[in-house]
Amino acid sequence: MARKEKNSPSITRRGLVLMGAQLALVGTLGWRMRHLQVEEAERYRLLAEENRINIRLLPPARGLIYDRDGQPVAINQQNYRIVMVREGAGDPGEVLRRLSLLIEISPDRRERVLRDMYARPAFVPVTVAEHLDWHSFARVASNAPALPGVLTEVGLSRHYPADEVFAHIVGYVGPVSDYDLSQIENPDPLLQIPDFQIGKNGVEKRAEADLRGSAGNSRIEVNASGRVIRELDRVEGSSGQDLQLTIDSGLQDFTLRRMEGQSSATVVMDVQTGEIVTMASAPSFDPNSFVFGISTGEWNALNTDEYRPLYNKAVSGVYPPGSTFKMVVALAALEEGHINPSETVFCGGSIEVGNRRAHCWRRGGHGWMDLRDSLKNSCDVYYYDIAQRVGIDKISEMANRLGIGIRHDLPLPAVSAGNMPDRDWKLRVHGESWLIGDTVNSGIGQGFMLASPLELCVMAARIASGTSVTPKLIRSVDGVPADLSAGAPLGVQTASLDAVRAGMFAVSNDRRGTGYRARIADPQMAMAGKTGTSQVRRITEAERRTGVFRNEDLPWNRRDHALFVAFAPFDAPRYAIATIVEHGGGGSTAAAPIAQDVMIRALYGPEPPIEAWPSAMHQTIRERRRLGQDSASVQWSRA
Template sequence: MRRSPKDQEGAHRKLSRRALLLGGMQLGLVGALAARMRYLQIDQADQFRLLAEENRINIRLLAPARGEIFDRNGRVLAHNSPSYRIIIVPEDAGDVEQVIGKLSELIPLPPEDIERARTEIRRGRPFLPITLADQLNWEDISKVAVNAPALPGITPEVGLTRIYPQLDDFAHVVGYVGPVSDYDLSKLEAPDPILRIPRFQIGKVGFEAKREDILRGTAGAKRIEVNAGGRVMRELDRKEGQAGADMQLAVDTELQNYAQARLGKESAAVVVMDCENGDLRAIASAPSFDPNQFVRGISVADYRMLTDDPYRPLANKTVQGTYPPGSTFKMVTSLAALEEGLIGPEDTVYCPGHLEVSGRRFHCWKRAGHGHVDLNTSLKQSCDVYYYDLAIKVGIDKISAMANRLGLGVRHDLPMSAVASGLAPNRDWKSRVKGQEWLVGDTVNASIGQGFMLASPLQLAVMTARLATGRDLSPRLIKSIDGIEQPSGAGESLGLNENNLRMVRRGMYSVSNDRRGTGYRSRIIAEGMRMGGKSGTSQVRNITAAERAAGVIRNKDLPWERRDHALYVCFAPFDDPKFAVSVIVEHGGGGSSVAAPIARDVMLQALYDGTPPLEAYPKGDRKRIKAQQDRLARERAKRAENPDSDRA
């Protein structure tokens, strides 16, 4: 039956509405897809490009050049030198053992290095490079390069390693670097990613370790393309890192070389401090060691030799070692009494050779005694009884406070390893640390730098410089960083009575220049360069009453480790102090006979900025000094000819 036109028109309208609805829905879907595609392809293009690149591009860190270290005159103390090494890629080598065998015929490969490489090959992926040999010379690298066709998978590489051209002269000051160890990483909460670069070197001890943050620099980066398995295909680009800062120290290489050589084979230390700004011109500890051995990787045998040596070459005696200061402490006791107004320059104490205190006899070094002595004579002849009597009047708390004021018992902030605080004890210290009451006998012992009293050679140099200038001088090791001058250690006035300081200095002058002074034999006779000084001999053993009755055993008749320490402190020129020097010779015996000549010789070397004329020495010393100067000159010349000690 035919539908009427009216019905047909109604059906057409329904169809049109459905078509429009369906078409609209399709158009909306297409529009949504188009919008999504635009969002993904345009708005999110960078993010998805990054995600794609992360699947094929790796970013690897580049080690920066370490900052170099110089002395005050620009002489190199630590620099970076090209380091040649041989790497192997196991999958390119094929038969790894065969390739290693061929390589060992060309260059020396230590068995321990080969075994280490084998371990790394077993643990790692076959396409990762492994270091076979490091610290090679150009001749070895040339041999490998010439024979490259016969050594598949072998590649010579060049990097940077640390070199210390001054060898053992600055080992205790500068220190050394070494590869990052698991122990190094364990000490850090959030290790810098750069520390995980294979064989990356960081400071281990000394200045290298203490200023690691400035010397290290910041890492660079390179982008490399890798395949799905992680194999490197090519390098896309790189950004070099920022080198560490160059550091200039206050030390003088020539003076340091001389001080180290002058100490010779003794177990000893010497510190030279500038009285104007606190600069440490020399800070030498003997015996020493070659820090380059540690950079290259020291052998077990060599390391055992250092650790088993009774003279302790690894210890920095200048700042780490603390010793009873002995009679070099007497200036502290006398100044404490002077500041309290308890003595005057003419006041005397009678010395019969001992003093009875609380039923105990405290002896003077001179068994027969010194008779009546005043302040000047007590310093000149180092009378112990004078200071026993003085200390009882002053009290330990005032003595300890004066010691702190002069730089003893205080840790000086230097970028060196194990800087010791020493000890200037008082009543509170003994109660807190020992749980005991302070005794008057403790005060008597402390008055002459014995008992609990301890000081380092650095602290004794600071004490001497402060006595010489009356200023709060502080030791300075860093002169400049990247050419920027660092704060001076000149300091302000200590606030001490100048007349009291003058009396103490006059006593030190008598020690060195009066015929009866303990340091007279080691005086300076050059006009305008006379020095003030003080000797010290500190006991390391108790002398029994029976031994005193029979006669005290001489130091030379005792085993080395039971002999007294020898000390000497001095400043010069007396009228215009430029340098303060402290010397300690472990178990050396008498300070005046052993330490004083070293201090005088080093002082003259500093004053003349080089080899002094023989006329500066007493006539009786000149023949010995000339022989010493000739010997040291030959040693320096021989060392300069050695290419391993190039002092560019």
């Protein structure tokens, strides 16, 4: 009996552990097999049938742009479009032919679509038509089974409801080009999406990173031919940030209409915060034409127009500032102690400089002039004299302090810095020494000097406020306010600023002032300004002897530029303005009246009282209002 027990099998503890491990392994494999064969059977069945999962980028909604009061000036609209995938089409040419029976597709367009399809991977969709009306879109959608590879999509496209009013500020968007991609070191994958649009000009271009947003993605199931079976998953992207501009739509619209028929620009800014409330360049253009694809005829017309509608004259145009620069020379002379406000200089009509004579605009001269009268009458000889005393280097320093010759940082492309020359500049650029004649020319804003309307507006704002106020175009980003604090002290003595301000007041309010006819009649809103006329041609001595040609007797492109700068109200400055009319002739006759109307509109709002204008203009204002030329309504804002 004992022997029998010795021979019977026994299970050790180690055997039990090994057996348990084997059972656990078998159980795990069994569970995994059941999971794959039952729970995920559908997924692997689809994969086994040569379906594949594609991940497509989803373009985000572009950020919107608003004016200072919340009026939209750049929005997104639904865009009904037709796209086509080559690998699902079989014969793309034949499918395009059939599609053209449903919607209009020109032969040239069909050729471009085919080129694009064969230039890209076979599964990448290519846009065939967009901006379709609903009926055309629905007609294609209902015939989709007979159009392999053709997909109907609803996307977003940019629209500018203000048309030309904000064209130079907001700019426009357009498709990404090969050149655009070549300028970017690590391009966003979004830019590879066919027909994806980016900012091409204006704020749209400079604020592209904020406005674009980030892509989402969609996981879609497609079969072997590339046809979409279903969407498996979707992750929406993040919309771009919304921007609010400092621009007042009503004033911007009024200013552009007030400059109609001219090649001109006007900038208005808040002298305390630097907010630009108007930046208009005339003539303008419709940015929507670029979004939808501008025609060759329209493009050629814009490019050949001598008034240059595509050019933002307000920030890119630079011109000799003419007599509007005389405040800079006066401040430099006052600060350096070369003159005092009551000191006089005799103007006999000209002054001898080296081996030539520098002439005043008034042939017979102005007689004895102090600072106030020199600005009021815009006496050239006075500034020839004091410019020589101060010297070009100190004049240049004061100009830079007042914002001239400085590139102001605005979210716009091609913002010019103008040119404020000095001795080193001429030696570096021209390889020549500075001459006394160069200083004399600079004393009246001619010669090598150039300034943009933006710079001149900044100059007027700094004189008015006594601070180094800087221009600003963005009021908030996604609701977060921008820094709109006042500028630091300018570092110019109050007495010097007061003397120059008094001269500007006389320009607009003294009966003999060059800008008197363009004054604001209400004493509480009185404007202080300065007219300017800058020559674009040299007047010879022979012409002076026989008689200088009048501007109206010259071809348009040889006439003088007309300028006017100002601030108002005089006792409590709120706005500064600069206006230029290219080849407009005299600043007092061409530029000052525009600035007068725009400043009155800025100070009083949409319906200024007629008493704001001089009584001699009341009938003219009534007639303009009768014809609707002074209407404050902004038609697009009510659409």
